Amino acid sequence: MKIPSYKRCADSPIQQFVPPNRVRVPIDKMAPIIKQGDHIEAGMLIARTDSDARWQFRRHSPLTGEVVAIEEKPNNGNEYQEIIIEGNAPTTARPNKHNVSNSFSSDDIVSAAREAGIVGMGGGMFPTYAKLSPNVPIDCVIINASECEPYMTCDHRVLLEHRDEVESGLELAKQAVGAKRGEIANDKHGYPFGYENFIIRNLLGREVPSGGLPKDVGVVVINVQTAQTLHHAVYGQQPLTQRVVTVDGDAVSKPGNYLIPIGTEIGYVLEQCATDLESTALLLGGGPMMGKPVDLDSPVTPGMGAILALTATQIQKANDGPCVRCGECLEACPLGLPAGLLSEQPDESVLECIECGICQYACVGSRPLLDKLREAKAQIRKAKAGSV
Ligand code: SF4
Ligand code: SF4
Incomplete structure (x- = not known):
C-alpha cells in the first residue's frame, strides 16, 4: 500500500523564529538537580538519572534564566516532570563548524554522548551512548536518512544544509563502535521502508531477528540529527538543547523546518507559524502514522520531528x-x-x-487499530513479565 508523502516542506530551508521566553523541559526518567528559583545558564545540566540507573539520561537548559516551577505531568499512568524555565536563548548561535582535527578515543566519544544527553532523535529517544557501547562486534554504522513518515522533512534539510556535520557524526560513531563501514541510507520506497530493520535488510541483506536489535547483526543505526548532535557534543562540548522540527498541516500558514529549543510549548511554535487553531481538528507531535496527539502546552521533545496541525479534511476519523x-x-x-x-x-x-x-490507514472500517495494537503489545509484555 502506497502512503502519500505530502513532503511540501522539502524545499524550505531551516529557519529560526524569535525564541520563546519560557520553556517546559520534559525530564522523563530523570530527577531535577536544580530547584525552583535557581538561576541557570543555557547549556547547564538541569536533570539526570541516578548514577546506578541502567540507562543514563541527562537534560540541559536551552535558556539562561530562572527555574519558575517543576511540575508533575500525567502520561497514561507514567508520571513525569517538566522543568519550567523563563529567560532568554543564547544570543550567539551554535557554531556550525568546529576544529575537527582532534582525535578521540571510543571512551571519549561515548562519554561525550552520555554527558550531552544525546538520545535517538528519530523518535525512539533511546540514549545514544548506549548504542555506541553495544558490547558486541559492530562492522557497520548506518545513518538513517530515509525519513519516510509523510510530511516530515527536517532530517532531509539537515542533511542537505549540514552534511559535513552529519558525516562527522557518522565517523565518530564508527570510531566509537570500531566499525569500518559507514553508510548514509536514504531509502525511497516510502513509508514504512525507512524503518531500521528494512534498511538493514535492503542495504546489507541481513535480517534482524524477531524481537532483536540491529546490533544482533553487527549494525548500529542512528538518526541524521542524532549524528549531527554527536558531532557538536564531541567537537564543541554542546549538549542537546535544540532540534529541527517540520511544522506543517493545512491549518499552518507558515509551514517549514524550524530550529527549535527543546521544551518550547507547541502553542508558541504554532503561533510563530501563523496557525489557525479554529480549523485545527488534530494536533500531532510526530508524523501522521506514528505521531501522538499533543496539546498546546505540550513541549517539543528531542524525538519530535514534526508538529502537525491537521484540518478535518486531512484526517481519517476512527469509528x-x-x-x-x-x-x-x-x-x-x-x-x-x-x-x-x-x-x-x-x-x-x-x-x-x-x-x-x-493497517489502520488501510482498514475499510477506519478502526483505531494502532491504539488497540499498542494496548495489545502492552498486555502481552505484562503477561510475559508476570510468567517469568
Ligand atoms: S500490524 Fe499494523 S501497525 Fe503493526 S506492523 Fe502491521 S501494519 Fe504496521
Ligand atoms: S475491517 Fe477488520 S479485517 Fe478489514 S481492514 Fe479493518 S480490521 Fe482488518
Missing part, C-alpha cells in the same frame, strides 16, 4: 465499528500481521508489530 474480516489490514501490513485479529485476540506475534499504522 471503531465491527471488523468485517475483509483482510485489507493483513494485505497492507509490511510484516504480514493480521492486525484486525491481533487487536482483538492478541498473541505473542503482536510484539513484532512496528506500530507503523498502515
Whole structure:
C-alpha cells in the first residue's frame, strides 16, 4: 500500500523564529538537580538519572534564566516532570563548524554522548551512548536518512544544509563502535521502508531477528540529527538543547523546518507559524502514522520531528465499528500481521508489530487499530513479565 508523502516542506530551508521566553523541559526518567528559583545558564545540566540507573539520561537548559516551577505531568499512568524555565536563548548561535582535527578515543566519544544527553532523535529517544557501547562486534554504522513518515522533512534539510556535520557524526560513531563501514541510507520506497530493520535488510541483506536489535547483526543505526548532535557534543562540548522540527498541516500558514529549543510549548511554535487553531481538528507531535496527539502546552521533545496541525479534511476519523474480516489490514501490513485479529485476540506475534499504522490507514472500517495494537503489545509484555 502506497502512503502519500505530502513532503511540501522539502524545499524550505531551516529557519529560526524569535525564541520563546519560557520553556517546559520534559525530564522523563530523570530527577531535577536544580530547584525552583535557581538561576541557570543555557547549556547547564538541569536533570539526570541516578548514577546506578541502567540507562543514563541527562537534560540541559536551552535558556539562561530562572527555574519558575517543576511540575508533575500525567502520561497514561507514567508520571513525569517538566522543568519550567523563563529567560532568554543564547544570543550567539551554535557554531556550525568546529576544529575537527582532534582525535578521540571510543571512551571519549561515548562519554561525550552520555554527558550531552544525546538520545535517538528519530523518535525512539533511546540514549545514544548506549548504542555506541553495544558490547558486541559492530562492522557497520548506518545513518538513517530515509525519513519516510509523510510530511516530515527536517532530517532531509539537515542533511542537505549540514552534511559535513552529519558525516562527522557518522565517523565518530564508527570510531566509537570500531566499525569500518559507514553508510548514509536514504531509502525511497516510502513509508514504512525507512524503518531500521528494512534498511538493514535492503542495504546489507541481513535480517534482524524477531524481537532483536540491529546490533544482533553487527549494525548500529542512528538518526541524521542524532549524528549531527554527536558531532557538536564531541567537537564543541554542546549538549542537546535544540532540534529541527517540520511544522506543517493545512491549518499552518507558515509551514517549514524550524530550529527549535527543546521544551518550547507547541502553542508558541504554532503561533510563530501563523496557525489557525479554529480549523485545527488534530494536533500531532510526530508524523501522521506514528505521531501522538499533543496539546498546546505540550513541549517539543528531542524525538519530535514534526508538529502537525491537521484540518478535518486531512484526517481519517476512527469509528471503531465491527471488523468485517475483509483482510485489507493483513494485505497492507509490511510484516504480514493480521492486525484486525491481533487487536482483538492478541498473541505473542503482536510484539513484532512496528506500530507503523498502515493497517489502520488501510482498514475499510477506519478502526483505531494502532491504539488497540499498542494496548495489545502492552498486555502481552505484562503477561510475559508476570510468567517469568
Ligand atoms: S500490524 Fe503493526 S506492523 Fe502491521 S501494519 Fe499494523 S501497525 Fe504496521
Ligand atoms: S481492514 Fe479493518 S475491517 Fe478489514 S479485517 Fe482488518 S480490521 Fe477488520
